[in-house]
Amino acid sequence: MKSLKIICPNGHLGFAPLRPESFQLGVQARPDYIAADSGSDDVGPVPLGSDISTSPQSWQRQDLEHMLLASRKLGVPMIIGSAGDTGSNSRVDMYVTMIKDLAIKHGLAPFRLGYFYSEVSKERVRKAIRGGSPVRGLDGYADLTEAELDATDRIVAMAGVHPFVKLLQQGADVIIGGRSSDAALFAAPALHHGFHADQAYYLGKVLECASFCAEPYGGKETVMGEITASDVRVTAMLPAQRCTIASVSGHAMYERSNPFEEFFAGGMLDMTNCHYEQLDERTTRVTGSRFLPDAKVRVKLEGAGKVGERFVGLCGIRDPYTIANVDKVIEWAREQVRARFGETGYELHYNVYGRDGVMGDLEPLRDQPGHELCVMVQGVAPTREMAEELTMIGLRQMFYARLPDVKGTAGSVSFPLDEVLPASAAYRWTLNHTLEVDNSMELFQTGLIEVGA
Amino acid sequence: MKTEKLHQLAKTIRSKNAGVNKITFDIIFRELDVYERVKRSGAITAASMAALYRIPLERISDFVEYDPGKAIKFTIYRLKPSGSAGDGDIFGAQQYAPLLDLDIPG
Numbered sequence: 001m002k003s004l005k006i007i008c009p010n011g012h013l014g015f016a017p018l019r020p021e022s023f024q025l026g027v028q029a030r031p032d033y034i035a036a037d038s039g040s041d042d043v044g045p046v047p048l049g050s051d052i053s054t055s056p057q058s059w060q061r062q063d064l065e066h067m068l069l070a071s072r073k074l075g076v077p078m079i080i081g082s083a084g085d086t087g088s089n090s091r092v093d094m095y096v097t098m099i100k101d102l103a104i105k106h107g108l109a110p111f112r113l114g115y116f117y118s119e120v121s122k123e124r125v126r127k128a129i130r131g132g133s134p135v136r137g138l139d140g141y142a143d144l145t146e147a148e149l150d151a152t153d154r155i156v157a158m159a160g161v162h163p164f165v166k167l168l169q170q171g172a173d174v175i176i177g178g179r180s181s182d183a184a185l186f187a188a189p190a191l192h193h194g195f196h197a198d199q200a201y202y203l204g205k206v207l208e209c210a211s212f213c214a215e216p217y218g219g220k221e222t223v224m225g226e227i228t229a230s231d232v233r234v235t236a237m238l239p240a241q242r243c244t245i246a247s248v249s250g251h252a253m254y255e256r257s258n259p260f261e262e263f264f265a266g267g268m269l270d271m272t273n274c275h276y277e278q279l280d281e282r283t284t285r286v287t288g289s290r291f292l293p294d295a296k297v298r299v300k301l302e303g304a305g306k307v308g309e310r311f312v313g314l315c316g317i318r319d320p321y322t323i324a325n326v327d328k329v330i331e332w333a334r335e336q337v338r339a340r341f342g343e344t345g346y347e348l349h350y351n352v353y354g355r356d357g358v359m360g361d362l363e364p365l366r367d368q369p370g371h372e373l374c375v376m377v378q379g380v381a382p383t384r385e386m387a388e389e390l391t392m393i394g395l396r397q398m399f400y401a402r403l404p405d406v407k408g409t410a411g412s413v414s415f416p417l418d419e420v421l422p423a424s425a426a427y428r429w430t431l432n433h434t435l436e437v438d439n440s441m442e443l444f445q446t447g448l449i450e451v452g453a
Numbered sequence: 454m455k456t457e458k459l460h461q462l463a464k465t466i467r468s469k470n471a472g473v474n475k476i477t478f479d480i481i482f483r484e485l486d487v488y489e490r491v492k493r494s495g496a497i498t499a500a501s502m503a504a505l506y507r508i509p510l511e512r513i514s515d516f517v518e519y520d521p522g523k524a525i526k527f528t529i530y531r532l533k534p535s536g537s538a539g540d541g542d543i544f545g546a547q548q549y550a551p552l553l554d555l556d557i558p559g
Contacts, residue, residue, distance in 0.1 A: 041470075042470050042535070043543070044535055044536025044543045045535075045536045045537075046536065139471075139473070139514075140474050140514070140530050246483070249521040250524065253479055253519055253522055253524060254469065255470060256471050256477065257515040258517065259521075259522065259524075259526060276521065310538065347539070349539030358541050358542055358548075359541065359548055359550075360532075360539075361508070362507075362508065362529075364505060364506065365551075378539060428534060429474075429534040432474060
C-alpha cells in the first residue's frame with residue numbers, strides 16, 4: 001500500500017451533527033477508512049460520574065448512520081473512539097446497540113463489529129497505589145491517594161492505538177471504542193497497514209478535530225488525511241474550506257498547552273521539526289513529525305466523583321446601590337444558610353453575571369459591574385431535600401438582605417421564577433493521572449461479533 | 454508605528470481548556486511581520502499576562518512563541534478543575550476577552 005486515506009467528519013461525534021455536504025464529498029474521494037472520536041473531557045465530570053451522555057441520542061445515531069452506511073457502501077472500515085462522550089462501558093454498549101439496530105434498519109450485509117471497554121476498577125488502581133507504583137498526577141494534580149480514589153465513582157483509561165490495532169488485525173469492519181486518545185483511532189489503521197509511527201501519529205493528531213484544521217473557521221465539516229511513507233497530506237472536503245499552512249500548524253496548538261508535544265499511551269509525538277508546505281489550494285503537506293516511544297507504558301486515567309445533589313436558583317438586581325453592595329447581599333444570604341445548616345457539609349456558589357459570572361477570579365473588570373446583574377445560586381448537599389432547602393435559603397434570603405441605605409425596602413432582588421430548579425448532581429474530576437502497565441492491552445477488554453447475519 | 458489594540462493585529466484570540474485543570478490562550482497572527490512586531494514589543498510575556506489576569510506568575514504553566522503557527526500561546530492553571538460546581542466556564546472558552554484591548558506599542 002503506497003498511501004492510506006482516512007476521512008474524519010466530526011471532531012466530537014454526537015455533540016453537534018456532522019455536515020452532510022462535505023461528508024459526501026469525502027466519501028466520493030474513496031477513503032480507506034472513516035473515523036471519528038465521540039468523546040471529550042470538555043463536557044465536565046458530570047457525564048462520566050453519572051454515566052450519561054451529554055449529546056442527544058438522535059444526533060449520535062444520525063452521525064453513526066451516515067458513517068455506517070458510507071463505510072458499508074465503500075466496503076471500508078469505520079472507527080469510533082470514546083463512545084458517547086465519556087467512553088464508559090455503558091456508552092460502548094449503547095453505540096454497539098445503535099450499530100446493530102442500524103444494520104437491521106438498512107438490511108446491511110453481514111459485517112464484523114469490534115468493540116472494547118475502557119473502564120478501570122478502583123481495585124486495579126488501589127493495587128497500584130499499595131504496590132508501590134504511584135499513580136502520577138497530571139497538570140498540577142498530586143499523585144493519587146486512596147482517599148481520592150474512594151471519592152471516585154467511575155474511572156476510564158485513555159486507550160492508545162493498541163485495542164484498535166488488535167481489532168483491525170482480527171478483521172473488524174466497524175470498531176466502537178471506549179475512552180480513547182482521539183488521535184489514536186486514526187494512527188491505528190495507519191500502523192496496521194505498515195506506515196511508520198512518525199507519520200501515523202501525526203495523521204491522527206491533524207485529523208482528530210475534523211475541520212478545525214481548516215479555514216475559514218467552520219466546525220463539523222469533513223477533512224481527509226493521506227499518509228505515505230514520507231509525509232501526511234490533509235485536505236478540506238468542503239469547497240469553501242482550505243487546509244493551509246496556517247490552519248494546519250495552528251491546529252497543533254488547539255486545546256494543548258504545548259504545541260510541539262502530544263502524549264499517548266506508549267509514547268510522544270514530537271512536532272518540533274514539522275515542516276508545512278502548501279500542495280494545492282486546499283491541501284497542506286506535513287513532514288518531519290517524530291514519534292518517540294516510551295520504555296514503560298503509562299496510561300492516562302480519568303475519574304469523576306460525586307460531590308452531592310444540586311439545585312440552582314436565579315435572581316436579578318437593578319438598584320445601583322444594591323449592585324455596588326452585591327457581596328453584602330450574598331454574605332447576608334450565606335449567613336442565613338449557616339444559621340440553618342452550619343459551616344460545612346454543603347457547598348453554596350454564587351455566579352454574579354454582569355460582574356464576574358463568566359471569568360470569576362480571572363475577571364479584571366470586577367469593579368465595573370453592569371447596570372443590572374443576574375445572580376445564579378447553586379446549592380450542593382448530600383440529599384436532594386437539603387440541596388433544595390439550602391439553595392432556596394441562599395436565593396430567597398437575598399430578597400431580605402439588610403443594606404443600611406437602601407431606598408427600596410420591599411425586596412433587594414428580582415425573581416424571574418419563585419422557585420429553585422433541580423440540576424444534575426455535582427461531580428468533580430478526581431482522577432487526571434497516569435498508571436503504569438506492563439501490557440498495553442491490560443486495561444482494555446476487546447470483543448468481536450458478527451452483525452447482520 | 455502607533456500603539457494599537459491586540460484585536461486590531463491578531464487574526465484569532467481564543468481560550469479553551471487544555472485538559473481538565475488548565476486553560477490555554479492562543480493569539481494567532483495572519484502576517485509574519487505583525488507576529489514579529491508583537492513579539493518584539495514585549496507587551497505579551499508570562500509576567501504581563503499574569504498581571505492582566507491578576508494572578509501570581511506560578512499560575513502560568515506554559516508560555517510559548519509558536520513560530521510555525523505565527524502565534525503566542527500561554528496556559529494557566531485553574532483554581533479548581535473544570536466543571537466543579539461554581540465554575541462559570543466549563544469549556545474555558547470565554548476567558549480571552551481581556552486580551553482584545555491589550556495595547557501593543559508601535
